[in-house]
Amino acid sequence: MNRFKLIYEIALQLLKARWKQTLVAAIGVTFSITMFITLLGFMNGLNTLLDGLILNRTPHIKLYNEIKPSAIQPIEKDSTLNNTHHFIESIKPFAGKPEIRNASAIMNYLKKDVRVNGVAPKISAQVFYNVGAVDLTGAINGIDVEAESKLFFFQDYVVKGNYVDLKNIPNSIILGKGAADKMLAKIGDVIQVTTAKGDRVQLKVVGYFQSGLADIDKVQSYTSISTAQKILGKPNSYITDIQIKLKVIEQAPKVAKEYARLFEIDAEDIQTANAQFETGSSVRTTISYAVGITLLIVAGFGIYNILNMMIYEKMDSIAILKATGFSGKDVKYIFVSIALSIGFFGGLAGLGFGFLASAGIDQIPFNTSALPTVETYPVDYNPKYYVIGIIFSLITTYFAGLFPAKKASKIDPVIIIRGK
Amino acid sequence: MSNKILEVKNIVKQFHDPITISVLKDISFSIDKGEFVSITGKSGCGKSTLLYVLSTMDTDYEGELIIDGQSMAKRKEAELAKVRNEKIGFVFQFHYLLNEFSVLRNVMLPALKMNKFNKDEIEAKAIEKLKILEIEKEALKRPNQLSGGQKQRVAIARALINDPIIILGDEPTGNLDKKNSQNVFDIFKELSQSFGQSLLIVTHDADFADRTDRIIEMEDGKIISLGK
Ligand SMILES: Nc1ncnc2c1ncn2[C@@H]1O[C@H](COP(=O)(O)OP(=O)(O)OP(=O)(O)O)[C@@H](O)[C@H]1O
Numbered sequence: 001m002n003r004f005k006l007i008y009e010i011a012l013q014l015l016k017a018r019w020k021q022t023l024v025a026a027i028g029v030t031f032s033i034t035m036f037i038t039l040l041g042f043m044n045g046l047n048t049l050l051d052g053l054i055l056n057r058t059p060h061i062k063l064y065n066e067i068k069p070s071a072i073q074p075i076e077k078d079s080t081l082n083n084t085h086h087f088i089e090s091i092k093p094f095a096g097k098p099e100i101r102n103a104s105a106i107m108n109y110l111k112k113d114v115r116v117n118g119v120a121p122k123i124s125a126q127v128f129y130n131v132g133a134v135d136l137t138g139a140i141n142g143i144d145v146e147a148e149s150k151l152f153f154f155q156d157y158v159v160k161g162n163y164v165d166l167k168n169i170p171n172s173i174i175l176g177k178g179a180a181d182k183m184l185a186k187i188g189d190v191i192q193v194t195t196a197k198g199d200r201v202q203l204k205v206v207g208y209f210q211s212g213l214a215d216i217d218k219v220q221s222y223t224s225i226s227t228a229q230k231i232l233g234k235p236n237s238y239i240t241d242i243q244i245k246l247k248v249i250e251q252a253p254k255v256a257k258e259y260a261r262l263f264e265i266d267a268e269d270i271q272t273a274n275a276q277f278e279t280g281s282s283v284r285t286t287i288s289y290a291v292g293i294t295l296l297i298v299a300g301f302g303i304y305n306i307l308n309m310m311i312y313e314k315m316d317s318i319a320i321l322k323a324t325g326f327s328g329k330d331v332k333y334i335f336v337s338i339a340l341s342i343g344f345f346g347g348l349a350g351l352g353f354g355f356l357a358s359a360g361i362d363q364i365p366f367n368t369s370a371l372p373t374v375e376t377y378p379v380d381y382n383p384k385y386y387v388i389g390i391i392f393s394l395i396t397t398y399f400a401g402l403f404p405a406k407k408a409s410k411i412d413p414v415i416i417i418r419g420k
Numbered sequence: 421m422s423n424k425i426l427e428v429k430n431i432v433k434q435f436h437d438p439i440t441i442s443v444l445k446d447i448s449f450s451i452d453k454g455e456f457v458s459i460t461g462k463s464g465c466g467k468s469t470l471l472y473v474l475s476t477m478d479t480d481y482e483g484e485l486i487i488d489g490q491s492m493a494k495r496k497e498a499e500l501a502k503v504r505n506e507k508i509g510f511v512f513q514f515h516y517l518l519n520e521f522s523v524l525r526n527v528m529l530p531a532l533k534m535n536k537f538n539k540d541e542i543e544a545k546a547i548e549k550l551k552i553l554e555i556e557k558e559a560l561k562r563p564n565q566l567s568g569g570q571k572q573r574v575a576i577a578r579a580l581i582n583d584p585i586i587i588l589g590d591e592p593t594g595n596l597d598k599k600n601s602q603n604v605f606d607i608f609k610e611l612s613q614s615f616g617q618s619l620l621i622v623t624h625d626a627d628f629a630d631r632t633d634r635i636i637e638m639e640d641g642k643i644i645s646l647g648k
C-alpha cells in the first residue's frame with residue numbers, strides 16, 4: 001500500500017474517532033470560507049458596478065484641444081525678430097472650444113491602429129435650456145449614435161424613448177432625466193435652447209437619459225453630430241472631441257502620450273482622469289480579504305486546539321505506531337493530513353455555501369433611480385475567489401496542524417510505554 | 421558468528437535526572453538464530469531499559485548494538501523505524517492496540533507500512549497469523565471488545581506479521597492470569613520450535629523462564645549469568 005494512502009487511512013480513522021470535534025472545526029472553516037466568498041463576490045460585484053458607471057461611459061483616451069493660450073505666439077514666428085526680446089502682455093485664449101483639425105483623417109488613422117477597439121467623435125457645446133423666463137445651464141453632446149452605443153452602451157442609459165430616433169429624426173434631443181424633470185418636458189415636446197453665441201434653436205425631445213449620476217443628468221443632453229453642428233452653426237467637419245476605446249485599458253497612458261505627440265493635440269487617458277476610482281475598489285477588496293483571513297485564522301486556532309487535544313488523547317497510539325515502525329515524519333504527516341482534510345472538506349463546503357449565499361444576494365431587489373439597468377444586488381461569481389478561498393483554507397489549516405503535528409512526531413515512545 | 425542475529429557490546433546507559441545513575445553497566449551478550457531466551461532480575465535492575473535499547477527506540481546509550489549483522493550506531497530516526505518495522509516484533513506488558521481499527525487491521529498495519537506485499541497478500545498473511553494464535557474469529561472486532569488474553573494474542577500476531585528476525589517482549593504475561601500466561605508461553609514455545617522464531621522475553625515468572633532455552637540473569641544493571 002502506498003505510503004500516503006496508508007497515512008491518510010490512519011488519519012481518517014483518528015478523525016472518525018473524534019468526529020464531533022472534527023465537525024466543529026470543519027464548520028469553523030466552512031463559515032469563514034462562506035463569508036470570504038460571499039463578501040468578495042458582493043464587494044467585487046459592487047466594484048464592477050460602480051466602476052462600470054464610469055468605465056463604460058468614459059473613453060480610454062480623449063483627444064481634444066484645451067482652451068488655453070497658444071504656447072507659440074505669432075510674433076515668435078517672425079524669424080527677423082529672433083534676436084529681440086518680445087514684450088507681450090495679457091495673452092488670452094481663443095474663444096470657445098477649439099475644433100480638432102483634420103478630425104476625419106485622424107479618425108481614419110485611429111481605426112487602423114491595431115490597439116484601438118473603436119473610435120467615436122463628439123461635439124460638446126455649452127447651452128442654456130429656456131424654461132419660460134428662466135435659463136438653465138446645460139451641455140449638449142453631439143454624438144455618433146451608433147458608435148456611442150457600441151462603445152459606451154448609450155442605449156442602456158436611455159430610460160425612455162428610442163435612442164435611434166436621435167439619428168433618424170432631425171433636430172431631436174435626448175434630455176438628461178434631471179433636466180427633463182425641471183423643464184417638465186415630455187417626449188414629443190419641443191424645447192428651446194440658447195447657444196453660447198446667443199442663437200435660439202428648437203429641438204424635439206425623443207427620449208430621456210439617466211446616467212446614475214444625478215449632477216450629470218441635470219445638465220447633459222444628447223443630439224446627433226449633425227444637429228449639434230447645426231445648433232452651433234458649424235460646418236460638418238466640426239468635431240471637438242475624439243473618444244477612443246482601446247483593446248487593453250492598461251495601455252491608455254502610454255498610447256495617449258503617443259497620440260498627443262503625433263497629432264499635436266491634448267490627450268487624456270482614463271487612469272489620469274479617474275484615479276480616485278481605483279482607490280475605492282482596492283479598499284473594498286482589501287476589507288473583504290481582511291475579514292475572510294481573520295475568520296480563517298480564528299478557525300485555524302480551533303483546528304490547532306482540536307489537534308492538540310487529539311494528540312494528547314492518542315499518545316498511546318502514536319507510541320505504538322512508532323514502536324511498530326512508523327517514523328516521526330509519518331506521524332507528522334498523519335496529523336497534517338487530519339488538519340488538511342478538515343481544511344479541504346470544510347473549505348469545499350464553504351465554497352458551496354458561499355455560492356448559495358451569493359446567489360441569495362443576487363436575488364435581493366436593488367432598485368435605485370441612479371442605476372436604471374440594475375434590478376438586484378450585483379454579485380461577482382469570478383472563479384478566482386473560489387480558487388483563492390480553497391487555497392487559503394488549505395494554507396491556514398496546514399499551519400494550524402503543523403505545530404501539533406511536529407509535537408506528535410517528537411513524542412518519545414519509550415516514555416509513553418514506560419509510563420503505563 | 422553468522423548465526424548471531426542480535427549482538428550487544430559494552431552497552432552503558434545512564435539517566436541524568438535527578439542525579440546521574442548508571443542503569444546499564446557494560447552489558448554484552450548475543451542471541452543466535454532460533455534461540456528462545458528469557459531475561460530475569462529484580463525489579464529496577466534495568467531489564468526494560470535494556471529492552472528499549474535493543475528495540476532501537478532508545479538511542480541514548482554508549483556501546484554497540486548489532487541487529488542482523490548491521491550496527492545501529494549513527495542511524496537516522498527513519499532508518500531505525502524501518503529496522504523496527506522489518507526486523508523486530510515487540511510485545512508489551514500492556515497490549516497497545518489501536519482501538520480505531522479492527523483486530524485484523526491492527527495486525528496488518530506494520531505490513532502495510534512495510535509496503536512489500538499488496539493488500540490482499542497482507543490480509544491473507546494477517547489471517548494466517550491470527551490462526552496460529554487461534555484468534556481469527558475475532559478478526560473483525562475492535563480491540564476494546566476483546567479480553568486481556570485475547571488482546572495479548574493479537575499483539576503477538578501483529579509482532580509476527582513482518583516475519584521479524586526477533587521478537588522482544590517486556591513481561592508479555594505480566595498482566596495475565598495463570599491460564600492465559602500458560603497459553604502465551606505455549607505460543608512462544610510453538611513459534612520457537614515450529615517456526616525457528618528467535619525470542620527475547622523479559623519476565624518475572626520463574627516457571628516461564630525455566631522453560632526457555634536460556635536465562636540471562638541481571639542484577640543492578642549488570643549481567644550476572646548468561647545462562648547455558
Ligand atoms: N527516565 C528515567 N529517569 C531516571 N531513572 C530512570 C528512568 N527510567 C528508569 N529509571 C531507573 O532505571 C532503573 C531501571 O529501570 P527499568 O524499568 O529498566 O527496571 P526493570 O528491571 O524493568 O524493573 P521492573 O521489573 O520493575 O519492570 C530503575 O532504577 C529506574 O528507577
Ligand SMILES: [Mg+2]
Nearest residue numbers: 467468469590
Ligand atoms: Mg520493566
